[in-house]
Amino acid sequence: MTIEQDFFNQYRLMYRPFIKQLNIQLEPYQLYSSQWAVLRFLNDKGPHSFVEIANFMTIEKPSVTKLVHKLIELGYVETTTGKDKREKLVHLSPYGEELVQKIQLQLKSFFEQALAGVPKQDIDIATQVLARICMNINQ
Template identity: 45%
Template sequence: MQPHQAFFHEYRMMYRPFINKLNVYLASHQLYSSQWAILRLLISEKSLTLVEISNSLNVEKPTTTRMIQKLIELDYVTTVPGKDKREKKVQLTSFGHDVCKDVQVTIEQFQLDALEGISVEEQIIVSKVLETVRNNLLK
């Protein structure tokens, strides 16, 4: 197997087990990894439109709409008026902020365990490599 083939093979072989195990941890908060991705985005960006969330996560708008609706039902997010009347922004509720703090505590050890034996320097290098691959794919 060529190095480039091995890279993508190993990524694929790691991805599903990671998501499956992450979902086990997130289940105690009534979340899936895709919903957690939205909440993480809202932690850093404060408020975004559905289109901005969809574009940031490279997910179709109808899929984002369904995930946001579930997060609203859980009282993790709410919508507020945007700049014009047609625009709605999604943001974390106070309860949602608390849940996000709990989730971060819940998955911290899981992430550290998954990276066992990998130095911080190696983690930074792999993060930069994956970011470059993602950017190449989005060209």
Template identity: 35%
Template sequence: MIDEGATKIETYRKFFHQLVLLYRPFENNLNIELGKHNLYRAQWTILYRLFNDGPSTLVDLSTYQGVEKPTVTRTINRLEELGYVEQIPGKDKRERIMQLTELGKTIYLEVRVTIDQFEQDILTGISEVEQQEAIRIMESIRHKLIK
């Protein structure tokens, strides 16, 4: 007789084990693709956020990435050096609000082509319905983790 509780434990253990095993190879391969554009994942994540959601504060960007503000500040400083982002005035002089420059928007769109191909290639054979379900599951887990 099979204990259903043991089966559920085994399933969730496998689920999280696979999640952990997926993360590093994905990030390593993503960085290889981004390296073709002299970028890294942390920089790409900021470009992605600013392109899709508009100007953001450093606090918002650090929350979005799940890292400390000094980490985001270093990444932002590098993106400023490259001419991809710029600071815009805010209500509070202590608050740094960042947005993409025109060059940053152009770079984002160029890199987007590379990343789209990479992501489509690794999702080959996984239906859109399955992808949508995986997105829903990941969002649900993330919300539980950051509540």
């Protein structure tokens, strides 16, 4: 096995169990990792259109529509009309803002446990490497 194959194999072996455990952490809030990604995006970047969310998540707009409608149903997000009346902006509801803070606190220990024994410098390097790979794939 080449070093490249080994790297992506290790990534795959880490990714699935991570998402499974993340979904377990999110289950009390009736959320899955993809819905959590939308909430985090809106929390970090503010209101965005369905298209912008789709671009950020690299998924199709109909998938975002389904995700957002579920988040609206749960009371976590709301929509408003954008500059163009055809455009809808999605933003966190006041309840959603509180919930994101609560979940982030809960997930802090989960992330710390997952990264236990990994030096901060290695985490920084891995973060940069994954960002670069993402850029290479999306060119």
